[in-house]
Amino acid sequence: MTDLAHGAESGPGMVDVFTDTEIETAVSANPAGYAIAALADADPRVLTLSADLSSPLAEFRERHPSRYIELGIAETNSVSVAAGLAASGFVPYIFSMSPFGVLKCAEQLRTDVAYNHLPVRLVGRLSGLAMGFFGTSHHAVEDIAVARSITNMTVVAPADASAVVSLMRSTAGLDGPVYLRIPERPPAVYRAAPGFGYGAWLRLRSGADVSLIGHGLGVGLAVGAAAALAARGIESDVYDAAYLKPFDEAALVQTAARTGRVVTVEEHSEIGGLASIVAEVAGRRGLTVALGAVALPDADLEVGIPADLYEYYGLTVTGVVTAALELARPAGN
Amino acid sequence: MTAGPVTPVPPVTLERDRPVTPAELSRRADWIRLNTVQLIEQAGLGHYASTFSCAEIIATLYYHTLRLRPDDPVWPDRDRFLLGKGHVATGLWPVLADLGYFPADWLAQFGRIGSPLNDHPNMRLAPGIDFSSGSLGHNLSVGVGMALAGRLSGRDYRVFVLTGDGELQEGQIWEAAMAGSHYRLGGLIAIVDANGFSGSGPTSAAMNIEPLAQRFAAFGWLTSEIDGNDTEALLRIFDGLPDPGSEQPVCVIARTRKGHGAALFEQAPQSWHLGLLSAEQQAEVVAEITARMQ
Numbered sequence: 001m002t003d004l005a006h007g008a009e010s011g012p013g014m015v016d017v018f019t020d021t022e023i024e025t026a027v028s029a030n031p032a033g034y035a036i037a038a039l040a041d042a043d044p045r046v047l048t049l050s051a052d053l054s055s056p057l058a059e060f061r062e063r064h065p066s067r068y069i070e071l072g073i074a075e076t077n078s079v080s081v082a083a084g085l086a087a088s089g090f091v092p093y094i095f096s097m098s099p100f101g102v103l104k105c106a107e108q109l110r111t112d113v114a115y116n117h118l119p120v121r122l123v124g125r126l127s128g129l130a131m132g133f134f135g136t137s138h139h140a141v142e143d144i145a146v147a148r149s150i151t152n153m154t155v156v157a158p159a160d161a162s163a164v165v166s167l168m169r170s171t172a173g174l175d176g177p178v179y180l181r182i183p184e185r186p187p188a189v190y191r192a193a194p195g196f197g198y199g200a201w202l203r204l205r206s207g208a209d210v211s212l213i214g215h216g217l218g219v220g221l222a223v224g225a226a227a228a229l230a231a232r233g234i235e236s237d238v239y240d241a242a243y244l245k246p247f248d249e250a251a252l253v254q255t256a257a258r259t260g261r262v263v264t265v266e267e268h269s270e271i272g273g274l275a276s277i278v279a280e281v282a283g284r285r286g287l288t289v290a291l292g293a294v295a296l297p298d299a300d301l302e303v304g305i306p307a308d309l310y311e312y313y314g315l316t317v318t319g320v321v322t323a324a325l326e327l328a329r330p331a332g333n
Numbered sequence: 334m335t336a337g338p339v340t341p342v343p344p345v346t347l348e349r350d351r352p353v354t355p356a357e358l359s360r361r362a363d364w365i366r367l368n369t370v371q372l373i374e375q376a377g378l379g380h381y382a383s384t385f386s387c388a389e390i391i392a393t394l395y396y397h398t399l400r401l402r403p404d405d406p407v408w409p410d411r412d413r414f415l416l417g418k419g420h421v422a423t424g425l426w427p428v429l430a431d432l433g434y435f436p437a438d439w440l441a442q443f444g445r446i447g448s449p450l451n452d453h454p455n456m457r458l459a460p461g462i463d464f465s466s467g468s469l470g471h472n473l474s475v476g477v478g479m480a481l482a483g484r485l486s487g488r489d490y491r492v493f494v495l496t497g498d499g500e501l502q503e504g505q506i507w508e509a510a511m512a513g514s515h516y517r518l519g520g521l522i523a524i525v526d527a528n529g530f531s532g533s534g535p536t537s538a539a540m541n542i543e544p545l546a547q548r549f550a551a552f553g554w555l556t557s558e559i560d561g562n563d564t565e566a567l568l569r570i571f572d573g574l575p576d577p578g579s580e581q582p583v584c585v586i587a588r589t590r591k592g593h594g595a596a597l598f599e600q601a602p603q604s605w606h607l608g609l610l611s612a613e614q615q616a617e618v619v620a621e622i623t624a625r626m627q
Contacts (some may be wrong), residue, residue: 046487069481070515077474077508084478086457087464089409091486092478107504111468112475116456 003031030056031164032123032182036093039172040064045091046172047225049184051078053095056125065308079105080107082120083112091119091172098124098181100142101236106146107236112153114176120269121178127157128217128267129296130184132309141296144215145272147179157181157266159189159219160259166193167242183216183267184306189240191224199246210324211255211262215241215274217315218265218294225265225320249281256282256289261327263292265320270295291326293321346404347432349412350572353397358564361396362388363622366594368427368440370618373609376423376444379452382405382592382605384424385496386562390587393567394493395428403433408462412490413479418497419453419466420527426450434461470503473523477509480518480582489518489577499531502540507552515552519579523554526561528591532600537554539568549584561587562594593619 033056040046040060048060052073061068064129071078075096082092092099101124102109113120124143131138147155154174158164164182171178194202204219205226212222219240226236237255241248241264256262262282264274275293282289311315314323365388373379394414395401402408416422423443430437435449442448449458453467464475483490492498502507513521527545529536537543549556555575559566570585590607592598595618598605610618 066485071508071512074508074512077477080471080474080505080509081478081481081512083463084475084480085482086478087475088479088482090482099362107468108471108474111465112471116465165529246350 008130028188029185031161032095032125032168032180033057033059033164035168036060036062036123039168040067043091043172045089045148046332047085047092049082049092049094051094051096051101053097053125055096075100075104075332076108079108079120079122080112081120082155083108086118087114091121093123094122095123095125097138098127098143099131099138102140102143102146102179107177109147109153109177110150114150117152117176119175119177120181121180123182123249125179125182126184127181128183129301129306129309132303133305135303136301137218139301141267141269141301142270142272143179143181144244144274145276148272148277152176153245154178154243155181156242157215157240158284159182159214159216159240160186161188161217162190162193163240163242167196170196170198181216182261186217187220189220194240195265196242199243199248201243201248201251202240203238203239203251205236205238207237208258209234209236209261210328211239211259212265212320212324213239213241213252213255213274213278214265215244215261217267217310218274221294221315221317221320222265224317225324228317228321229324234324236324244274244277247277247281249285252278252281253285253287256287260288261290261292261324262292263320263323263327265294265315266296267315269298271298290327292323334377336606337479338491341376344402344408347399347401347403347604349398349400351397352469355564355568358389358392358396360566360626361392362564363594363626365392365427366622367423367619368608369423370615371425372426372443374615375441378607378609380420381595381610382420382530382598382602383423383497383526383528385448385593385595385598386589386591387418387421387526387587388594389564389567390495390526390589391424391428391562392570393564394616395432398571399493400490401432403429403461406434409486410488410490412438413463413476413492414465414471415464415476415479415492415494416454417469417472417494417500422450422452422454425454428460429459432461435459445465469497469500470505473506473509474512474612476521477512477516477518477525480513480521481516483520483577484518489520491574491577493522493524494525497531498525498527498529498542498545499515499536499539500537501525501542501545502531510549510552510554513582518582519575520577521582522574523549523582523584525584525586526585526589528589528593528602530606534603545586549586553581554584555581556584557588558588561589594625
């Protein structure tokens with residue numbers, strides 16, 4: 001069983017993710033920036049491209065100034081430029097804000113990168129509701145739905161800083177494209193970098209009553225909810241579904257068979273993300289399972305600081321507990 | 334059957350600026366046109382007029398300007414050619430077959446399921462294709478990436494990107510144009526096949542793209558304007574390209590005629606953007622081109 005940090009706490013408040021000094025020094029605040037500098041030390045093919053998101057790359061720029069390419073506020077160009085670099089033997093990592101890096105560039109990712117099987121990595125900072133205060137333009141809650149529908153893409157959503165470092169390392173050698181959805185300062189889930197097999201989930205806790213499966217911020221919430229449910233005598237089977245694509249169907253089939261109840265937890269729209277994938281697999285494989293989802297509704301979302309939005313939409317430990325109890329409650333009661 | 338080790342044949346490099354006359358290139362362009370007509374007949378549909386407008390450009394690049402190794406298509410030092418206007422790949426396939434990138438009998442599969450030669454080029458399927466295309470507006474950005482890669486790896490290859498003029502209405506082109514001059518990519522050459530028409534009509538009636546030369550110049554490119562169906566002018570401009578290590582990307586605005594080389598297409602270029610000639614029409618077009626080639 002993976003070594004876990006203390007139970008998940010409440011989500012972050014408003015975080016100034018643009019402050020250079022702090023990002024330069026704090027790995028926990030900028031795990032992707034830390035990881036990419038280390039990857040570049042080891043592999044001369046590694047480059048970084050920024051679409052006006054150079055702050056997380058301060059360390060990389062210090063260590064590898066000639067391998068950093070700023071492209072300005074031009075995400076689509078950045079993706080196609082990266083494709084050209086990848087077709088010439090380099091391994092470019094594009095740092096971009098998730099709402100713009102994926103949604104605006106879906107076609108470039110598909111046509112230039114994924115169709116051609118090129119090793120471009122899109123590192124999506126500020127995913128989900130991390131920029132919730134800035135307006136719905138800055139919400140990134142459809143990115144997984146888009147990215148996972150693209151053939152040849154690997155889609156990963158790490159749970160915390162340790163998982164970011166681990167997944168950036170373990171996907172570094174892949175021949176094809178990767179979308180890394182980086183969470184912003186979620187509570188720590190792991191005490192040390194967890195080891196992920198390609199496309200494999202991590203089982204964080206065993207239980208036979210209900211399955212709690214999350215990605216990103218949702219993993220910590222699932223862990224926290226499992227502790228709360230245990231106090232009520234309900235044992236949870238908890239998984240970190242960091243890999244959205246490829247999808248660990250075997251793990252889902254096993255846990256569904258074990259508990260018969262699956263709650264998905266994600267900072268993503270209820271359409272097209274983990275909730276959808278689980279339902280698709282359950283339907284396709286004929287699993288007998290009750291499904292619940294803690295996710296963002298298909299509605300005009302509110303605007304506010306992340307902590308308030310998480311509370312508002314039930315992306316909290318309490319929200320997950322409630323969803324699990326709803327599922328466990330016998331029909332008619 | 335003889336035993337023993339096979340002596341490897343070293344790849345032949347087709348050097349830059351191979352000797353050729355303008356007349357030979359014009360004839361080669363007509364050969365491209367004839368092959369295009371034949372391939373489209375075989376497939377049942379195709380982009381005649383857009384291919385005809387850039388036949389001289391393709392002929393000049395592949396039979397004179399580009400540094401290539403057809404038997405080593407991924408040779409790192411080759412010049413790159415990106416077909417931004419991917420819908421004219423029909424004109425490229427016979428050229429790549431002729432140069433030896435793949436067997437000529439692959440052409441017979443064009444248009445069929447499983448053929449490596451698609452209507453728009455796929456780099457994973459066809460040797461000699463440096464990058465896939467089909468979605469307009471992408472390949473100039475890809476060319477920026479390849480030119481940056483050349484500089485990072487210390488290679489002196491050039492990257493040529495052939496765009497349509499309608500393609501310049503795509504915003505991403507101008508993002509790439511900014512990046513090309515910002516990074517001083519002297520090895521990047523954009524060639525605009527300015528035939529004046531996009532799919533549904535005159536390009537600038539849909540959205541004005543002129544004055545093209547001034548626009549690219551304002552974006553920091555070394556710009557020139559030539560008759561793009563004149564092989565002598567093409568030779569002159571490509572022979573005079575600055576060193577790939579120079580610091581300004583180059584834009585050649587090739588003023589062409591959509592459907593150039595066949596009266597039927599020239600008279601109604603818009604009608605022949607995409608279509609299929611009847612047997613009578615095809616005979617007329619083929620006769621016209623063949624007569625010129627005698």
